[in-house]
Amino acid sequence: MSEHRPFSERVRVRRTPHKARYDPAVIRKFIDEAMFCHVGYAIDGQPMVTPTMHWRDGEKIYWHGSSASKMLRTVKDAAVCVTVSHMDGLVLARSGMHHSVNYRSVMVLGRANKVDDAAEKERQLKIFVERLFPGRWDSLRPATAQELKATTVMWTTLSETSAKIRTGPPADDEEDYTFPVWAGEIPLRRTAAEPSPCPRLPQGLEAGADVAGFLAWMKRGG
């Protein structure tokens, strides 16, 4: 029954050779399996949290937005926290206190850097699109220099990260296991519904392998 044992653990990784051998792979996996993150920063001492999409290239996590974005102008060279969370299930116990959540989360602490080079910016945006929609980038109307200028791409390194995970059934007090209330896990999933074509799409234009690739990624639990 060991696969049913509740498992809750915090993995704190500072990039030392000692831990780097195994923990960073878990952290990269949690990051790559999510589309969205929440970026924390401060404006005049007031914490702010903005949801956005992210991607990873090697040992860096990236996000982007309009160059006019207050968030992106604020975080440049500033301390940020990029949190990626997967809410995997609700855990219902016999007592209120032992109710819990099964989840995987990664917290990346660092300084936000801006990609200045236009070619590198375009390369990163391609990685971003391609990781979700394989083959899509080259089928798009090519980006103009002005569009690239209007887009800000930020990154921070994965050098200071921590991961937390909980899996499994409730962990009740020993004497409570016979208490007559239903207990267990309700798994939660993020799923994609049927794509809805743009009302102005030319007739006969069907979704291609890029969209199919995304839907397959979602089915695998992306």
Next chain:
Amino acid sequence: MSEHRPFSERVRVRRTPHKARYDPAVIRKFIDEAMFCHVGYAIDGQPMVTPTMHWRDGEKIYWHGSSASKMLRTVKDAAVCVTVSHMDGLVLARSGMHHSVNYRSVMVLGRANKVDDAAEKERQLKIFVERLFPGRWDSLRPATAQELKATTVMWTTLSETSAKIRTGPPADDEEDYTFPVWAGEIPLRRTAAEPSPCPRLPQGLEAGADVAGFLAWMKRGG
């Protein structure tokens, strides 16, 4: 075709009589339709973002955790940002730059307060459980004074909040609508899978109306 028009708007609400008449209802709705939020705070100037569950009682948003939690000890009386986000869909455009996300999000800025009174703490935890699992609280093994002590409940008022929403198809450059690439929206949903009973559940104990209530709430898009 007006219902297909892309819609992107920011509603900033300061609790003035003028705006309070309509915007707070939208903000309360976005908060109530989500289970999870991300709490932003700072430790020695380093922004931190922690995912957690939340609930609302009147004009306050609540979250909770172990009294040993570093986050909860840190945020007491400190500035926080509680962000609730619904990622409703990916928007695929004809150019990279016009790709977007359909979403609803609320940012609550405020100071975190701790519920000190034990009776009020228990009342809030009951609201939390009951809003997702109607009828469950009274079927649980009752909370002990020690358990309540070991649980911290925090709140912040909804007096300074902003909401953002985007819905609808891509908004491409006018000359791009005939570009031969699929464009549209891929709706995203959070769904619940089949509940998985605790391996130590006594035989014959079935999930009740509380779990059914939660599954129905999820199906309505919770």
